[in-house]
Amino acid sequence: MGIRDRARELHVGPRDRQRSVAATSASRATAAATLRRPRDHDRHLRTAPRPRTSASSGRARAAVPTSDRFAASQRWAAHLRVRSASQHDRDFGRVLGLLYGSNTIGAVVGALAGELFLIRALGVRGAGVVAACCSLIAGLAALSLHVAPTLSRREPAGEPAPRRLLFAAGLSGFALLALEVIWFRFVIFFVASTSVAFAVMLAVVLAGIGIGALIASAIWTRFPNADRATPVVACASAVALVLSYSGFVAEPARYETTSVFIDSLRLMLPVSILSGVFFTVIGRAVERELGEESRAAAFVTFANTIGAAIGPIIAGFVLIPTIGVEGSFFTIGVLYVVIALLAMRNRISLIPIAIAAVTLVFFPFHLWRNYFLPNATHEYRDSRIVAVREGPIETAVYLRTDIAGEPYVYKLFTNGFSMSGTAFPSKRYMSAFVYLPLALRPQTKNALLISYGVGVTAKRLTEAKQLESIDIVDISKSIVDLSSIVWPGASYPPADRRVRTHIEDGRFFLLTTAKRFDLITAEPPPPKTAGIVNLYTREYFELMRDRLSDHGIASYWLPIYQLSDSDAKAIIGAFCGAFSDCSLWSGAGAEWILVGSRGNVPAPTYEAFSRQWRDPVSAATLKRIGIETPEQLAATFVADAPILRRVIGGSPALTDNHPLRLDPNLARGFAQPIFPLMLGAPDAFVKSDFIRRALPPQVVAAAPASFGPQQLLDRTMLVLLGLPSPRSPEVLRRVLTTTKLRTLPRLLLGTDPWLEDIAIRERTRGNRHPFLAYVVAVGALADRDYGRARDLFAEARRGLPRSRELPGYEALAESLAR
Numbered sequence: 001m002g003i004r005d006r007a008r009e010l011h012v013g014p015r016d017r018q019r020s021v022a023a024t025s026a027s028r029a030t031a032a033a034t035l036r037r038p039r040d041h042d043r044h045l046r047t048a049p050r051p052r053t054s055a056s057s058g059r060a061r062a063a064v065p066t067s068d069r070f071a072a073s074q075r076w077a078a079h080l081r082v083r084s085a086s087q088h089d090r091d092f093g094r095v096l097g098l099l100y101g102s103n104t105i106g107a108v109v110g111a112l113a114g115e116l117f118l119i120r121a122l123g124v125r126g127a128g129v130v131a132a133c134c135s136l137i138a139g140l141a142a143l144s145l146h147v148a149p150t151l152s153r154r155e156p157a158g159e160p161a162p163r164r165l166l167f168a169a170g171l172s173g174f175a176l177l178a179l180e181v182i183w184f185r186f187v188i189f190f191v192a193s194t195s196v197a198f199a200v201m202l203a204v205v206l207a208g209i210g211i212g213a214l215i216a217s218a219i220w221t222r223f224p225n226a227d228r229a230t231p232v233v234a235c236a237s238a239v240a241l242v243l244s245y246s247g248f249v250a251e252p253a254r255y256e257t258t259s260v261f262i263d264s265l266r267l268m269l270p271v272s273i274l275s276g277v278f279f280t281v282i283g284r285a286v287e288r289e290l291g292e293e294s295r296a297a298a299f300v301t302f303a304n305t306i307g308a309a310i311g312p313i314i315a316g317f318v319l320i321p322t323i324g325v326e327g328s329f330f331t332i333g334v335l336y337v338v339i340a341l342l343a344m345r346n347r348i349s350l351i352p353i354a355i356a357a358v359t360l361v362f363f364p365f366h367l368w369r370n371y372f373l374p375n376a377t378h379e380y381r382d383s384r385i386v387a388v389r390e391g392p393i394e395t396a397v398y399l400r401t402d403i404a405g406e407p408y409v410y411k412l413f414t415n416g417f418s419m420s421g422t423a424f425p426s427k428r429y430m431s432a433f434v435y436l437p438l439a440l441r442p443q444t445k446n447a448l449l450i451s452y453g454v455g456v457t458a459k460r461l462t463e464a465k466q467l468e469s470i471d472i473v474d475i476s477k478s479i480v481d482l483s484s485i486v487w488p489g490a491s492y493p494p495a496d497r498r499v500r501t502h503i504e505d506g507r508f509f510l511l512t513t514a515k516r517f518d519l520i521t522a523e524p525p526p527p528k529t530a531g532i533v534n535l536y537t538r539e540y541f542e543l544m545r546d547r548l549s550d551h552g553i554a555s556y557w558l559p560i561y562q563l564s565d566s567d568a569k570a571i572i573g574a575f576c577g578a579f580s581d582c583s584l585w586s587g588a589g590a591e592w593i594l595v596g597s598r599g600n601v602p603a604p605t606y607e608a609f610s611r612q613w614r615d616p617v618s619a620a621t622l623k624r625i626g627i628e629t630p631e632q633l634a635a636t637f638v639a640d641a642p643i644l645r646r647v648i649g650g651s652p653a654l655t656d657n658h659p660l661r662l663d664p665n666l667a668r669g670f671a672q673p674i675f676p677l678m679l680g681a682p683d684a685f686v687k688s689d690f691i692r693r694a695l696p697p698q699v700v701a702a703a704p705a706s707f708g709p710q711q712l713l714d715r716t717m718l719v720l721l722g723l724p725s726p727r728s729p730e731v732l733r734r735v736l737t738t739t740k741l742r743t744l745p746r747l748l749l750g751t752d753p754w755l756e757d758i759a760i761r762e763r764t765r766g767n768r769h770p771f772l773a774y775v776v777a778v779g780a781l782a783d784r785d786y787g788r789a790r791d792l793f794a795e796a797r798r799g800l801p802r803s804r805e806l807p808g809y810e811a812l813a814e815s816l817a818r
Contacts, residue, residue, distance in 0.1 A: 092293045093227060093284035097217025100279055104210035108203045110134075115199035123657040162289040166303040168342035169282045172234070173307030175335050176275045178315035179241070180205055182328045183268050185320060185395060189376040190250055190263060193415040194664040195530045197260045204264040205272045212276020220284075227284035231340040231349040233277050235356035238336035240270040245329050246364045250375035257665070279304060282343065317392050324390045326368035333360050373397065377413055387485055391478035398485055404762040404772065408755060410486050412454050412479070419525055420453030422486060424752040425717050428625040429557075429587025430456035432636065433521040435612060435622060436585060436593065437553045438464060439633055440694060441518065441601070442608035448473065448547070450506035450522035450535075455483040457521060458493035463617050471517070473502045473509045507540055516549045523557040527571065528666055533659040536571050540656075541578035545598060553597040554579070560674055561590035561721055562666065566651060568673055570661045573653035576644055583690060584638040586681075586710070589717025590674060592638065606630075606696040624753040626713055626743035634699045635706035638681050640690040647673050678714060682707040709735065709744055716747045729812050736784065736816065745782035749809070751775045770799025774806070781809070786817035 110131075118127035184201055191197055219226055244267050251259075279300070287296035319328040337356050340349065373385060376397075383399035390396075399411040399418075411421040420426065434457060438444055445468045447461050452474040461470050472494065474480055480501060484492050494501045502509055506522065522544075524535040534540060544554050556575065560568055572594070576582040579596025587593045603609075610630040612618040627633050639647070654661050682704055685691055691700060712735070715726045727748040735745055746752055759775035777792030790813035797806040 091220055091224065092287045092296070093224070093280060094217050094220035096283045096287075096297065097213045097215075097220065097280035100283075101210045101213030101217060101276065104206050104213060104276065108206045108210065111199055111203045111206060115196060119658075120660040124659065125657055162286055164342050165282060165286050165289065166299055168230075168234075168339045169279070169286070169300050170303040170307035171335060171339050171342070172275065172278050172282065173304035174311040174314070175237075175307075175332050175339070176205075176209075176272070177308040177311035178319065178328070179268075179271065179311075179332055181312045181315040182320065182325055182332070183264075186325050186372075187260070187263050187267060188415045189372065189395070190416060191260045192528070192666055193417070193530050194528050194666070195533070195659075196257055196664045198530050200257060200260045201264045201268065204261070204268050208269045208272020209276040209279075212273035212278075213280050214276075215273070216277045216280035227281045227288065228345065230278065230281045230285055230343040231345075232352045233274055233281055234336050234340035234343060235352035237271050237274040237278065238333045238340075238356040239359045240274060241329060241333050241336065242359050242363055244268075244270055245326075246367065248372075250372050278339075285343065320390050320395075321392055324368065325395065326365060330360065330363050330365070333363065376416065380411060380413070380418065383409070383411060387482055389478040389482055391476060393476045394478070396476070396478050396482055398482055400485075403755060403758045404767060404769070406758045406761070408758060410454060412482070414479075415525075415529065417526065417529070420456075420523075422454055422456065424625075424747070424754070425588035425591060425720065426454075427456055427754075428627075428717075429591040429593065430523065431460045431621060431625050432585070432587045432593060432627070432633075433457050433523065433555045433557070434460040434464065434519075435618070435627065436595065436633060436636070437519050437521065437555050438466075438612060439609050439630065440595070440604070441551060441553045441597075442466075442604050442611055443551065444518040444553075446470070446515075446517055447519040447521065448517040450474075450509070450520070451524045452480050452483065453523055454486050455480075455493050457523060458483075458499075459487060459491070460618075460621070462493050462496040462499065463621070465615070467498060470496065470499045471502060471515070472499060473504060473506045475503070475505050477503045507535060507543065510540075510543045510547050513547065516547055516552065518549050518552050520544050520548060520552070520554045521556070522554075526559060526562055527567070527662055528562065528664055533654070533662050534656060536574060536654055536662065537656050537659070538574040538577045538653050541575050541596075545578050545596070548598050550598060551601050553595065556594040556596075557587075558584070558592040558594050559590070560592050564663055565673070567662050569648045569651035570654040572644055573648045573651055574655065576641060576648070577653050580641065581690060582641050582644060583694075584640075584644060584677070586636045586638055586678070586714055589714050590721060591717075593636075600693065603692075603694055603696055606698045609696050609699060623743065626741075626747065628741055628743060629706070630699055631703045631706045632710065634685075634691075634695055634703035635710040637685050637688075637691065637703075638677050639684055640688045643677075643680075643684055647677070678711065681711075709739055709741055713744055713747060716744075729808050732781075732809075733812060733816070736781070742782045746778055749778045749781075751778045753779075768795075768799075770796045773799065777809070777813075781813055784816075786813045789813040790817055 114127055114131075118130055122130065180202075183205075184198065187201060188197065216226065248263075248267055283296060283300040286300050287293055290296050290299070315328060319331060323331065333356075337353060337360065340353050340356065344350070344353070369388075373388065377383070377385065377399060380399050380401075383401045385397055386400045387398040388395070394414045397413040399413055400407050401409040401411075409421060409423045411418045411423075413419070420430075430453070434447075444466065447464075447467055447469075448471045449458055449461060450473045452458060452472055458470075458472055461467060472480070480494060480503070487493060493499060506524065522535070525532045527533060527536045541556075544556075548554060558568075558571065563571070572582075572584070575594045575596060581599070582594060582596045585593045585595060613622060613630060622628065622633075627636075652658065652661055685707070686704060695703075712726060712731070715723070719725045727750075732745060732748055735741065735748065743753065746756065756775055756779045759772040760779075762769070762772050763776060773792050774796040777789050777796055780786075780789035780792060790810055793806055793810035793813055797803060797810060800806060
């Protein structure tokens with residue numbers, strides 16, 4: 001044939017092919033198998049010289065020892081896998097596809113089993129032990145095959161590596177793993193970004209790769225030269241990427257796992273399948289060039305894996321922050337065309353390359369801004385997008401709600417969820433993160449804020465003149481920078497000379513800092529957001545406690561309305577496990593605040609406790625958020641440590657080792673403790689030893705009278721979560737005649753001080769819209785200016801003749817004016 005022929009004859013004991021596939025699958029699903037190099041004197045191996053056959057014959061090739069140390073471990077593992085199967089099947093492409101497909105399907109099982117079963121049942125450490133056992137079994141199974149490399153009479157150097165094809169293999173690994181990051185960032189705009197969602201998305205990508213490899217393996221019987229179509233597969237990937245993106249149907253955030261699965265299928269599966277096919281055909285193409293299956297498998301695996309390791313880093317830290325998600329999709333599409341050019345063998349391959357190039361020319365660059373973002377934020381259709389920042393960590397979208405053309409409310413939307421905002425409930429509970437601990441510990445001199453949000457809590461810290469230093473920690477620079485929209489100019493909290501901003505993970509900061517703080521307050525993202533659970537575990541709360549000064553205090557967000565009964569008990573149990581004096585307070589409705597400290601500290605004097613109501617800056621904000629007196633702040637108390645421990649009962653606490661004690665599925669409705677705790681708060685306050693130790697006697701004596709208005713305010717805040725409004729003329733009359741409160745009447749009638757500011761300014765400019773008249777009328781009523789309120793309600797009624805409520809409010813104002 002004009003080429004040296006290789007002759008070999010393997011005499012090995014019969015082995016079931018399924019054993020090899022199962023071992024490989026178990027290895028991929030858990031960890032790399034520990035393989036022992038076969039002995040040179042293996043008695044099962046005999047070789048004989050034979051002329052080398054044609055590269056297109058499709059027969060399995062003998063391995064040739066080389067000095068390529070950079071791929072040594074990859075080569076031995078790949079050799080054992082390929083050789084153990086190829087002794088039954090001499091078609092390298094078919095064997096490679098079968099092994100790669102089986103290996104990746106096993107990875108699908110591992111990804112889902114870990115999230116859905118193993119971690120839930122055994123914890124993180126237990127799941128790791130199971131993974132290690134699977135790796136050990138895979139390694140022992142591989143060793144039991146007794147397969148060794150075939151010795152060759154050829155010179156040891158072998159054929160030179162086909163760099164062009166290996167570069168294409170590396171780029172294909174880069175492209176798919178970069179796409180995985182881009183896909184995940186894109187999809188979580190439309191589904192809940194829970195750990196289950198990420199497991200499902202990963203499983204779909206892995207399943208696609210496995211299916212593609214098995215398809216390639218199956219077609220090799222009829223098409224032994226299928227590797228000639230390598231450029232076609234790369235071009236098909238580019239076309240599939242463009243079509244799957246342009247054809248994606250965007251729907252606002254859905255929280256069912258089936259939605260995640262369906263979205264992942266239609267966006268990720270086509271390209272993932274083609275990726276599995278590509279790995280198989282490029283492997284066969286490299287083997288055809290080298291003439292040695294083990295070297296081919298090792299080189300292709302090495303190149304593909306190196307590319308896959310680089311891809312996510314470049315996608316997350318370069319592509320998305322620089323050109324955005326949409327631009328990243330286009331870039332990867334172009335990369336697939338480059339891969340096709342590298343794999344091209346003849347001019348006929350220019351046809352699919354041209355088709356892919358034309359598809360990219362018509363890439364829909366307009367979809368992200370004009371279609372996907374508006375649909376992702378459709379729930380907030382009364383707002384408009386004012387800023388978008390695609391950073392390494394998240395895509396942050398700022399939404400703004402205007403009243404009469406003026407900014408009223410800002411929302412920070414990331415990962416399919418409104419993470420923070422400046423609506424009245426948010427301003428109230430985020431401010432309480434500061435006002436409550438400063439009242440309990442008036443001697444506080446330094447503070448640490450973990451998770452910045454829109455900057456409301458940071459702003460309250462900078463307004464506290466007693467603080468000498470303030471540290472702000474957030475993992476996202478984009479989040480901190482974008483808040484200048486809310487706080488322009490000198491009002492921007494990080495611009496305060498006392499503030500030091502740290503862009504890093506909050507838990508890592510606590511682990512590495514030697515500083516101790518008088519106050520640590522935190523409002524991390526919702527606990528069920530993927531990757532956030534470890535900011536709600538007992539170990540994390542213990543770390544917070546260790547970083548407090550001897551008289552330090554911590555306040556922490558507890559979004560009880562997002563939690564099931566077991567979720568709430570797990571988080572409260574974790575916090576109380578770290579803070580023996582744990583207590584629970586109401587921020588705004590179901591936005592609760594956990595408070596804990598290092599130990600007993602004497603109650604402050606009334607003078608010190610009430611200092612914030614004498615400061616002109618903090619006093620104005622306290623009144624606007626409905627905490628008009630020190631007694632009202634005390635009336636936000638819900639429960640102390642003994643009550644919380646009774647509520648928890650025998651429920652296990654949330655820990656690092658058992659993160660799935662927090663159900664990753666979003667809760668529906670309200671956790672059971674909410675209403676009993678809120679209703680029992682007045683009695684709990686009176687009986688609490690903690691309250692008598694923590695509050696001045698004057699506040700303890702006077703606060704019970706404020707619980708009625710406080711519960712009414714909480715019920716008003718719960719209207720936003722779907723509960724019926726408590727407002728009525730009778731309730732309003734009672735508040736106006738039995739209290740001096742000014743913010744509560746405004747809230748009962750659906751306004752707030754910030755909305756009233758806008759209405760007053762607009763009416764000064766001549767705007768006589770009836771809604772503005774109504775808002776100003778409510779303010780006059782709350783200020784007990786009943787005659788003016790009556791006239792303004794009459795004006796609003798004339799502009800809104802169909803309103804059923806306005807005549808009643810006008811009559812109420814008229815009766816109170818007499």
